[in-house]
Amino acid sequence: MTTFARNQWYVAAYSREIGRELFPRTILGEPIVFYRTEAGEAVALADRCVHRRYPLSESTLDGDKIVCGYHGFTYDKAGSCVFVPGQTRIPRTARIPSYPLVEQDSFVWVWIGDHDKADPALIPRAPWLTDPAYTTVSGMEPLAARYDLLVDNLMDLSHETYLHGGYIGTPEVANTPITTEVDEEREVIYVSRHMADAECPSFYAKSTGIEGRITRWQDIEFHPPCLYLLHSRVAPVGVLPADDGTDPDAFHVEVVYAITPETEHSTHDFWAVARDFALDDEEVSRFLAESNRTVVLQDVRALDILEQVIQTEPEGYQELSINIDTGGLAARRFLKRMIERGQQSEQRQAAVRS
Numbered sequence: 001m002t003t004f005a006r007n008q009w010y011v012a013a014y015s016r017e018i019g020r021e022l023f024p025r026t027i028l029g030e031p032i033v034f035y036r037t038e039a040g041e042a043v044a045l046a047d048r049c050v051h052r053r054y055p056l057s058e059s060t061l062d063g064d065k066i067v068c069g070y071h072g073f074t075y076d077k078a079g080s081c082v083f084v085p086g087q088t089r090i091p092r093t094a095r096i097p098s099y100p101l102v103e104q105d106s107f108v109w110v111w112i113g114d115h116d117k118a119d120p121a122l123i124p125r126a127p128w129l130t131d132p133a134y135t136t137v138s139g140m141e142p143l144a145a146r147y148d149l150l151v152d153n154l155m156d157l158s159h160e161t162y163l164h165g166g167y168i169g170t171p172e173v174a175n176t177p178i179t180t181e182v183d184e185e186r187e188v189i190y191v192s193r194h195m196a197d198a199e200c201p202s203f204y205a206k207s208t209g210i211e212g213r214i215t216r217w218q219d220i221e222f223h224p225p226c227l228y229l230l231h232s233r234v235a236p237v238g239v240l241p242a243d244d245g246t247d248p249d250a251f252h253v254e255v256v257y258a259i260t261p262e263t264e265h266s267t268h269d270f271w272a273v274a275r276d277f278a279l280d281d282e283e284v285s286r287f288l289a290e291s292n293r294t295v296v297l298q299d300v301r302a303l304d305i306l307e308q309v310i311q312t313e314p315e316g317y318q319e320l321s322i323n324i325d326t327g328g329l330a331a332r333r334f335l336k337r338m339i340e341r342g343q344q345s346e347q348r349q350a351a352v353r354s
């Protein structure tokens with residue numbers, strides 16, 4: 001039985017990655033081929049020819065149709081086979097699954113599950129990524145580690161002090177207690193850490209130009225299974241938002257991650273950093289892109305090591321959790337629930353079919 005949460009939206013790619021080339025990516029263990037039609041619509045189909053399972057991503061586009069590179073079975077954008085070689089009759093079962101897609105906030109979201117449940121209104125938003133009031137840098141790093149390890153990592157930022165010292169970590173991150181709130185109904189987890197007087201790490205010192213100590217707020221908002229938002233606020237010590245909620249003297253950075261399982265043991269780690277200052281400063285963009293990628297790669301290295309540890313250890317290892325793990329534990333609980341919901345739905349569908 002699958003350990004993935006099905007009947008959910010996941011980020012499959014950035015919109016910019018999908019064009020007129022056939023683009024393969026595995027999501028929740030399902031090989032998928034993506035492309036755009038001549039009219040620009042993004043399409044996702046199973047990346048396996050129904051005939052002898054040749055990957056359609058190794059094939060060619062003919063207008064909006066894919067011609068299998070092995071024996072020429074031809075599929076339209078809905079996955080229906082419209083041509084087979086050597087005969088006029090097309091078998092009734094000659095079709096491949098298609099996937100619902102939504103392009104929003106610079107991402108291509110794919111629905112993995114029953115099509116009739118694919119409600120675009122369920123997709124959480126990251127509006128900063130396309131808002132002209134922000135400038136965004138972004139990327140994706142492949143992770144040779146299971147999805148849960150990245151969720152754990154992002155839900156507990158105390159690791160910044162140790163794993164990302166010199167980049168985004170300072171002693172105050174690990175030393176400042178967090179508050180955690182869990183919205184059971186909407187299935188959103190909030191973890192906040194407000195540092196009143198903290199050292200300014202190079203990530204913020206170089207990008208904002210602030211000299212000296214800072215007030216630093218980290219407000220996490222995780223929408224399991226995929227979208228993780230870190231609202232980061234940085235200002236000189238003592239500078240707080242005004243009573244009316246405006247905050248003109250602070251620097252705001254929206255750090256967005258999309259966490260998408262590739263297989264049971266690998267994950268797509270999408271990251272984006274949107275800022276509301278130095279909007280046209282390309283040097284700041286370059287610096288933030290390089291720094292954030294370095295930080296992501298530090299996580300990737302640590303999590304790849306952990307994946308190996310887990311795969312080679314005997315069953316029954318007992319982890320020890322403390323206060324900093326509250327958000328991560330809530331995420332695990334929600335994910336378990338989502339996996340179970342997906343499985344129940346699969347069982348119901350199977351029962352209807354049989």
Ligand code: FES
Nearest residue numbers: 049051052068071
């Ligand atoms: S495998 Fe695709 S046509 Fe034969």
Ligand SMILES: [Fe+2]
Nearest residue numbers: 153164295299
């Ligand atoms: Fe990290």
